[in-house]
Amino acid sequence: MELEFRHLRVVRAIADHGTLTAAAAELGMTQPSVTEALRRAERITGAPLFRRDAHGAVPTPLGELLAAHARTVLAAMDRLASATARHQADTLPPSVRFGCTPSLLVAHLTVAVPQVLGTGVEVRTGNDPEAALALLADRRVEAALIAGNPGPTAPAGAGIAGAVVSVEPLFVAVGSGHRLAGACEIELAELHGETWCVADGPRSEGARHLEACCRSAGFTPRVRQADYTSAFQLAELGQAVLPMMAGNRPRTGLSLLPLRGSPLRQRTSLFWHVEGPLRSALVRALWQELVQAQHAIVERTPVYQAWLERHPEWGTTPPEMVAEYAPGA
Structure with missing residues (x-):
């Protein structure tokens, strides 16, 4: 099993917003779906990505590393999608x-x-x-x-x-x-x-x-x-x-x-x-x-x-x- 783009989007959103609730709102997902996606990402990486308490979710060192790579990869994918759309429109x-x-x-x-x-x-x-x-x-x-x-x-x-x-x-x-x-x-x-x-x-x-x-x-x-x-x-x-x-x-x-x-x-x-x-x-x-x-x-x-x-x-x-x-x- 490998990390998928949906896992990266969830990790990035949680790291950016600090809570699973806010991440779910940004992604248009339910909180249980975000929680399950995070659990799958943690099983794949083999270690916790966030420490959760009453104040929210704080990235672990591994979580910070993955979030940084997620931002880079997803930004590149967004540019690729934009470029593909323009080429399809022949512009x-x-x-x-x-x-x-x-x-x-x-x-x-x-x-x-x-x-x-x-x-x-x-x-x-x-x-x-x-x-x-x-x-x-x-x-x-x-x-x-x-x-x-x-x-x-x-x-x-x-x-x-x-x-x-x-x-x-x-x-x-x-x-x-x-x-x-x-x-x-x-x-x-x-x-x-x-x-x-x-x-x-x-x-x-x-x-x-x-x-x-x-x-x-x-x-x-x-x-x-x-x-x-x-x-x-x-x-x-x-x-x-x-x-x-x-x-x-x-x-x-x-x-x-x-x-x-x-x-x-x-x-x-x-x-x-x-x-x-x-x-x-x-x-x-x-x-x-x-x-x-x-x-x-x-x-x-x-x-x-x-x-x-x-x-x-x-x-x-x-x-x-x-x-x-x-x-x-």
């Missing part, structure tokens, strides 16, 4: 495809998509936002998560809709021996004369954004393209400075500096095809999950947290799904 593919540009939220898609949509996920990452949107317009991907400066908008007539997930300041990484290393905040103009490293590849939106901001600060930057490894090495050696996402983890040999007034910014947006399988309720749920991850994961680094505390007027994420968003406006 979602077995694996949702995403076109992405590099950002700190891309990795979270491997968690967010199965959790919210109940499907697998395939992520295609490249540096060109327009290429990701072209894949979406051609229905070769179901969605796109794109970070840019300020980032693309959905092209007219392509059937694409979008919502801002976050608008963040970009900080500047300098070598730990740099004259400005360790400063609380600096003016962009203080980096006049420095060499800036940007990502390798075709002339990027990020490079144009950097040049425009530097010109507004009164100087024209020297811009050099390099791969990520070379860029970090140049910065560590004091030969270059790097625009960097504020949520990047600390790196030995580098100091991350916020810019006063946050002239350099990055916008991350979720895009989907209006005639695709991601209907409005699913898109909203996925957007909400990404916003929560922005606050719970991306913004947890000490430098970024300290900056946000100093700038309460900034809200990195909009309160609702919108195509445009200006923090502090």
Whole structure:
């Protein structure tokens, strides 16, 4: 005899509610049925799962272990049932495809998509936002998560809709021996004369954004393209400075500096095809999950947290799904 899902549901309900009566009410069972299911589970496991007294039912160590596994197994079964129902309705593919540009939220898609949509996920990452949107317009991907400066908008007539997930300041990484290393905040103009490293590849939106901001600060930057490894090495050696996402983890040999007034910014947006399988309720749920991850994961680094505390007027994420968003406006 083996444990069945009904046994796991009973153990979970008793552990969650603390009494057999409350567990029976949640499960829509009679209390004698819950008692019998618990007895069967205890016979199968070979030991008591709960200590019962006048105050209710308290899990034994074995009961706590089984309840923890029951929550995991039953949650997975609920997601499977939801996914199966959607596939039977022919609304979602077995694996949702995403076109992405590099950002700190891309990795979270491997968690967010199965959790919210109940499907697998395939992520295609490249540096060109327009290429990701072209894949979406051609229905070769179901969605796109794109970070840019300020980032693309959905092209007219392509059937694409979008919502801002976050608008963040970009900080500047300098070598730990740099004259400005360790400063609380600096003016962009203080980096006049420095060499800036940007990502390798075709002339990027990020490079144009950097040049425009530097010109507004009164100087024209020297811009050099390099791969990520070379860029970090140049910065560590004091030969270059790097625009960097504020949520990047600390790196030995580098100091991350916020810019006063946050002239350099990055916008991350979720895009989907209006005639695709991601209907409005699913898109909203996925957007909400990404916003929560922005606050719970991306913004947890000490430098970024300290900056946000100093700038309460900034809200990195909009309160609702919108195509445009200006923090502090």
